[in-house]
Amino acid sequence: MTRQRILVIGGGIAGVSLGSELAHDHDVVLLEAESSLAVHSTGRSAATFLGGYGPPPVQELTRLSEPEFARLSALPDMPPLLSPRGGLFTAWDDQSAAALTSTIVSQSFMTELSAEKARALCPTLRVDDMALCALDSSARDIDVSALHSHYAARLRRLGGRTETGARVVAADKSGPQWEVRTEDGRSWRADRLVNAAGAWGDEVAETCAGTGHGLSPRRRTVVIARTSERIPADWPIVADVAEAWYFKPEGGAILMSPGDETPVPPGDVKPDPLEVAMVLERVNAVTALQLRSVRTSWAGLRTFAPDRAPVVGPHPDEPTLFSFVGQGGYGIQMAPALAQVGAELFRTGTLQDTALAAAIDPGRVPAVAEH
Ligand SMILES: Cc1cc2nc3c(=O)[nH]c(=O)nc-3n(C[C@H](O)[C@H](O)[C@H](O)COP(=O)(O)OP(=O)(O)OC[C@H]3O[C@@H](n4cnc5c(N)ncnc54)[C@H](O)[C@@H]3O)c2cc1C
Missing domain, CATH: 3.50.50.60 (FAD/NAD(P)-binding domain)
Structure with missing residues (x-):
């Protein structure tokens, strides 16, 4: 044939x-x-890689991808495609705490974490104002x-x-x-x-x-900020449960995003300076990092069906x-x-x-x- x-x-x-x-x-x-x-x-x-991200069909496809990531990682000359990272999802008011609680109940890989344990994993986090925190053991970095x-x-x-x-x-x-x-x-x-x-x-x-x-293509901004000290590589990814910000270590510095989703036409998008300033402010508000300057930033398109x-x-x-x-x-x-x-x-x-x-x-x- x-x-x-x-x-x-x-x-x-x-x-x-x-x-x-x-x-x-x-x-x-x-x-x-x-x-x-x-x-x-x-x-x-x-x-x-986040097991609980997206609507149910996406979570299902993510779950189904795990064995294939493992199989591919075992091929000769292949680096590990998924590396341990761990995630902390945080809530800062009652409404987002309620949303985080229902995620903890529905996802086997999410467990509630005390403020002290959260601080032990990410010492820069200002936990005093935090309403609730959950550990996401599915969170990994993808090569x-x-x-x-x-x-x-x-x-x-x-x-x-x-x-x-x-x-x-x-x-x-x-x-x-x-x-x-x-x-x-x-x-x-x-x-x-x-x-x-x-x-x-x-x-x-x-x-x-x-x-x-x-x-609908939507712009998302990513920023790598300079830090006064080298950031330990084993910090988790830390995210606001409402996705207003997230950050994680990247080559000794901090990678972060304001979680923006601005609808734009398809193209070679650039970061919006306002979004860059906003994420510095948001991450500074919840950490002791005192971020002032940006090493690099970029933007890309995440394209969604309704x-x-x-x-x-x-x-x-x-x-x-x-x-x-x-x-x-x-x-x-x-x-x-x-x-x-x-x-x-x-x-x-x-x-x-x-x-x-x-x-x-x-x-x-x-x-x-x-x-
Ligand atoms: C900032 C940001 C952070 C993200 N973080 C994550 C994450 O942590 N984890 C995760 O799983 N996903 C993440 N995503 C989503 C992920 O990157 C996308 O879902 C994925 O890359 C989409 O792949 P794609 O091949 O569909 O699109 P693309 O990688 O954009 O590829 C489409 C290609 O089609 C080409 N093309 C377009 N028109 C034509 C044409 N007429 N003729 C020929 N070629 C054409 C384009 O040039 C382009 O190269 C993120 C996305 C962004 C922007």
Whole structure:
């Protein structure tokens, strides 16, 4: 039987992970607009794994990813893809304490922690005003670069190709095959397309099928602040339960975010100076760090469907276009399972876990035509 030719559009974690799964039994060519892979959301993440993050389908996909992270970490020459970090979730008023209490009750990996124990784990935390604290034992650091490189290398080892500087600008399916044109003037033929274009997911869906999925790219700022003393590497990630700030050690300094979610058009976003100032102020208010200056900062896009679950399956208006978008703020931690689930849906059109298939089905979100 001849192998189907697939074009995967987008070379972030979504494109390389699903592309490498499909390369086992398809001819895969991955088209990436930029001159290298992983320069957008994937290269800008906070590299954290949190078992309780996101809506239920995301938590399920995160849980399903754990054994695959472990399997990949055991491969020769692979560094550990998940490293211990530990997390402290904190509440500072009654309302957020109630929210944190219900998380502690519902998640087996969350336990209430006394103020003294919290201070022992993170001595800079001003625990006197803290209403409640919980230890999240699921929290780990992810080696994003090693994970992305593994998938890209596997895609090539299985005979697939990655083409950079190849922005898809037009796609036509009037004949038996797709004819896709890239900005550099090249054209490409394929039996099926995969839309893994991250923040540009709706643009690509509209180019190929006329309608998008109502995706919302949202800017998130990350700051690395200078500290007067070297920060111990074994501090946990510490977060406000309402996500108004979080911080964790990074190379002897402090990495932090104001938890911003500003809707913006897809693009190469830059940090907003106001958000940078705000996170310094918020982290200073709850710690003794006295942060004054910024070593570096960046921003990236977290792209959500209205219900914040990923959008995975055949496009409702064009079944030969496979949507693999809407990974939100969780696209790294759930990548291993999402790629396997995506590949199964791509090959068979169904999943054994029908509830999960329904929760991520593109048909659940109304198709939107912007232009
Ligand atoms: C600041 C920040 C912190 C985050 N922290 C975490 C975290 O701690 N843990 C976690 O799990 N997740 C985190 N995330 C989320 C995670 O980074 C994303 O969910 C994930 O990277 C999305 O991957 P992607 O491949 O869909 O998108 P991207 O990495 O953006 O890849 C999409 C690619 O498609 C390409 N493209 C677009 N249009 C075209 C076109 N027309 N033709 C060809 N190519 C095209 C783009 O150039 C881009 O390279 C964070 C995100 C941000 C921004």
